[in-house]
Amino acid sequence: MSHGTPDIRNIALAGHAGAGKTTLFEALLHAGGAIQTAGTIDRGNTVSDFDPMERERRHSMAATIASIDHDGCHINLIDTPGYPDFRGPTLSALAAVETCAIVVDAVHGIGHLTRRMMERAKARGLARVIVVNRIDAEGARPEALTETLRHEFGSECLPLNLPAQGGSTVVDCFFNPSGEADFSSVAEAHQRIIDQVVEINETVMNHYLDLGEEGLSGSELHDAFEQCLREGHLVPICYTSARTGAGVRELLDVTKRLLPNPLEGNPPPFIKGSGASAEPIEAVADPDRHVIADVFKIVNDPFVGKLSVFRVYQGTVRRDTQLFIDDGRKPFKVGHLFRLKGKEHIEIDVAVAGDIAAVAKVDEIHFDAVLHDSHDEDHIHLKPLDFPQPMFGLAVEPAHKGQEQKLATVLARLGEEDPCFQVEHSKELNETIVRGLSDLHVKLMLERMKERYGVEVKTRPPRIAYRETVASAAEGHHRHKKQTGGAGQFGEVYLRIEPLPRGAGFEFNEEIKGGAIPGQFVPAIEKGVRQVLEHGAVAGYPLQDVRVTVYDGRHHSVDSKEVAFVAAGRKAFLDAIAKARPTVLEPIVNLDVNVPEAHVGDITGSLAGKRARINGTDVLRGGEIVVRAQVPLAEIGDYSTELKAMTGGRGRYTLELSHYEPVPPNVQRQLVEAYRPRVDDD
Ligand SMILES: Nc1nc2c(ncn2[C@@H]2O[C@H](COP(=O)(O)OP(=O)(O)OP(=O)(O)O)[C@@H](O)[C@H]2O)c(=O)[nH]1
Numbered sequence: 001m002s003h004g005t006p007d008i009r010n011i012a013l014a015g016h017a018g019a020g021k022t023t024l025f026e027a028l029l030h031a032g033g034a035i036q037t038a039g040t041i042d043r044g045n046t047v048s049d050f051d052p053m054e055r056e057r058r059h060s061m062a063a064t065i066a067s068i069d070h071d072g073c074h075i076n077l078i079d080t081p082g083y084p085d086f087r088g089p090t091l092s093a094l095a096a097v098e099t100c101a102i103v104v105d106a107v108h109g110i111g112h113l114t115r116r117m118m119e120r121a122k123a124r125g126l127a128r129v130i131v132v133n134r135i136d137a138e139g140a141r142p143e144a145l146t147e148t149l150r151h152e153f154g155s156e157c158l159p160l161n162l163p164a165q166g167g168s169t170v171v172d173c174f175f176n177p178s179g180e181a182d183f184s185s186v187a188e189a190h191q192r193i194i195d196q197v198v199e200i201n202e203t204v205m206n207h208y209l210d211l212g213e214e215g216l217s218g219s220e221l222h223d224a225f226e227q228c229l230r231e232g233h234l235v236p237i238c239y240t241s242a243r244t245g246a247g248v249r250e251l252l253d254v255t256k257r258l259l260p261n262p263l264e265g266n267p268p269p270f271i272k273g274s275g276a277s278a279e280p281i282e283a284v285a286d287p288d289r290h291v292i293a294d295v296f297k298i299v300n301d302p303f304v305g306k307l308s309v310f311r312v313y314q315g316t317v318r319r320d321t322q323l324f325i326d327d328g329r330k331p332f333k334v335g336h337l338f339r340l341k342g343k344e345h346i347e348i349d350v351a352v353a354g355d356i357a358a359v360a361k362v363d364e365i366h367f368d369a370v371l372h373d374s375h376d377e378d379h380i381h382l383k384p385l386d387f388p389q390p391m392f393g394l395a396v397e398p399a400h401k402g403q404e405q406k407l408a409t410v411l412a413r414l415g416e417e418d419p420c421f422q423v424e425h426s427k428e429l430n431e432t433i434v435r436g437l438s439d440l441h442v443k444l445m446l447e448r449m450k451e452r453y454g455v456e457v458k459t460r461p462p463r464i465a466y467r468e469t470v471a472s473a474a475e476g477h478h479r480h481k482k483q484t485g486g487a488g489q490f491g492e493v494y495l496r497i498e499p500l501p502r503g504a505g506f507e508f509n510e511e512i513k514g515g516a517i518p519g520q521f522v523p524a525i526e527k528g529v530r531q532v533l534e535h536g537a538v539a540g541y542p543l544q545d546v547r548v549t550v551y552d553g554r555h556h557s558v559d560s561k562e563v564a565f566v567a568a569g570r571k572a573f574l575d576a577i578a579k580a581r582p583t584v585l586e587p588i589v590n591l592d593v594n595v596p597e598a599h600v601g602d603i604t605g606s607l608a609g610k611r612a613r614i615n616g617t618d619v620l621r622g623g624e625i626v627v628r629a630q631v632p633l634a635e636i637g638d639y640s641t642e643l644k645a646m647t648g649g650r651g652r653y654t655l656e657l658s659h660y661e662p663v664p665p666n667v668q669r670q671l672v673e674a675y676r677p678r679v680d681d682d
């Protein structure tokens with residue numbers, strides 16, 4: 001079936017674990033005719049949770065895509081994991097859609113992730129819809145939840161329909177407001193939403209004031225509605241039971257009639273260039289322009305190979321289209337083009353601007369790559385999604401000798417699938433470290449590796465990623481002079497250093513006057529300085545947040561060579577650092593601990609002994625509490641074991657990097673003493 005850009009809707013379902021996203025995804029596919037029967041979580045036969053690990057755990061771990069062709073409309077749906085450990089794939093999905101539907105459970109109410117996704121979707125400029133699910137369930141309290149939602153997220157959250165007949169159906173409050181709802185008045189809900197919509201646009205408002213609602217044309221009201229969604233002036237609330245199907249058809253209808261198509265959403269935030277020269281560029285959902293597409297998901301199937309899923313933002317991708325990857329010179333040819341339905345790949349001929357499609361077996365494509373068909377679109381990328389930096393690390397080595405190379409390959413493949421799972425190799429220590437958002441995250445990724453590729457690993461805690469910096473400004477000097485047999489080496493450097501704000505990185509300036517050092521040697525000095533940056537000065541960790549200005553020196557017309565200025569630059573920098581109060585910084589992480597209420601006292605008590613700052617607590621579904629704290633990473637090396645002991649295995653936690661702070665003086669002393677700099681004789 002062919003469809004044009006205005007017929008497309010792209011929607012991500014997000015929200016806390018267990019809210020019913022996967023079941024709702026299934027119900028929507030069923031109601032839209034994409035599947036004959038709806039699977040369930042209990043039977044383990046849903047389209048979305050097709051991975052054996054997802055079925056076994058009854059939680060989604062990856063973003064899954066399927067589409068519905070319903071009533072002339074092509075709806076691409078993305079189901080995302082609610083586990084905070086898997087928010088890498090969840091956040092990635094936001095780069096592919098106009099609308100984020102935040103699913104909230106009518107029984108247990110708002111969760112931590114509800115808040116987070118409401119904020120993230122807004123920050124990304126997406127239209128938001130709240131879906132209150134499970135209205136059929138025992139203990140559902142949709143009325144109280146609606147009040148809480150409005151209280152927490154603002155009065156722009158307004159019901160578009162309302163549950164009726166004890167949650168077995170819903171009544172429309174927008175198009176045909178008639179009938180009785182389980183709570184609140186349909187007429188009143190209608191009035192509120194119309195008032196909210198007309199207020200966004202002065203002309204529409206004036207028509208409405210002069211002529212009443214009947215005086216507004218259908219397109220006038222529609223356009224004002226889209227503007228409200230774009231600007232976050234309206235967050236419609238819809239009600240469903242994914243289990244009984246109540247409100248599901250109505251949600252499809254709302255999607256078709258009211259949610260933005262790719263032309264109606266906010267423009268995608270593409271940027272051309274980097275650093276100071278970066279500027280926003282427009283990608284227009286016009287099928288006749290050059291192709292611009294963004295890869296938001298990679299799957300490495302051991303049998304099918306690499307599958308790259310992308311959203312077309314501009315132009316049309318056809319079978320046989322030649323596409324460039326980022327700034328690459330050599331294009332690849334789209335041999336086969338696919339649409340996805342869970343694990344199934346359905347071959348298609350075209351994907352127009354606004355659509356989602358996939359290509360298989362193109363190994364050079366990576367997560368977040370831009371695919372395009374003209375060098376006019378080189379150097380562009382989508383604004384980054386600001387993924388949390390993974391802070392839970394484990395050093396890994398193969399359990400069976402001889403699998404080192406295979407381990408490196410399969411870890412890299414897993415890393416492509418989840419932007420919050422990172423693999424790094426330290427040459428110095430000959431150590432491979434995998435990092436994720438929590439112990440559970442890393443554990444499940446390693447389990448997936450074993451299941452999929454048959455590679456097992458032994459793990460142990462890695463070293464802490466300390467950093468070095470300086471606390472004050474200072475001057476440094478070094479004269480490098482060597483006479484060995486024939487030609488000598490000579491270079492002399494004066495420089496000054498100043499601390500920069502935390503996170504600023506490194507700046508190198510040159511203010512040499514009167515040719516004291518010829519320009520060709522300045523890069524050599526910078527090279528020497530950068531060697532110190534990489535390896536550290538006092539404790540062997542990378543140095544950051546410092547400005548170096550080389551302002552004087554001397555050279556020799558015969559003996560000055562690059563190597564002499566590399567050495568002089570390094571030594572002058574070390575000289576300055578020694579006088580600038582060198583400081584070791586440690587990573588401070590945001591720690592969220594989920595525990596049953598009864599254990600909160602134990603958790604906060606134990607954190608107090610770990611130099612932690614408790615930032616607050618949030619109450620979650622079923623009496624669970626999230627304790628939010630900031631704590632030095634070094635203090636929670638083996639937190640999973642400790643948490644398990646304190647809560648009898650009922651606690652979970654996630655970590656993300658917050659910032660770096662100086663370590664206490666006694667820790668600095670220990671780290672400096674433990675560091676044995678290499679004897680360096682130049
Ligand atoms: N009574 C009732 N149960 C529901 C409804 N929707 C989902 N459930 C049940 O709630 C449980 C969790 O549903 P899922 O669809 O897996 O929830 P999810 O939001 O996808 O969870 P994660 O994948 O962990 O984020 C399952 O046992 C579902 O059968 C509903 O509308 N009514």
Ligand SMILES: [Mg+2]
Pocket residue numbers: 021022023049059060079080081082
């Ligand atoms: Mg799910």
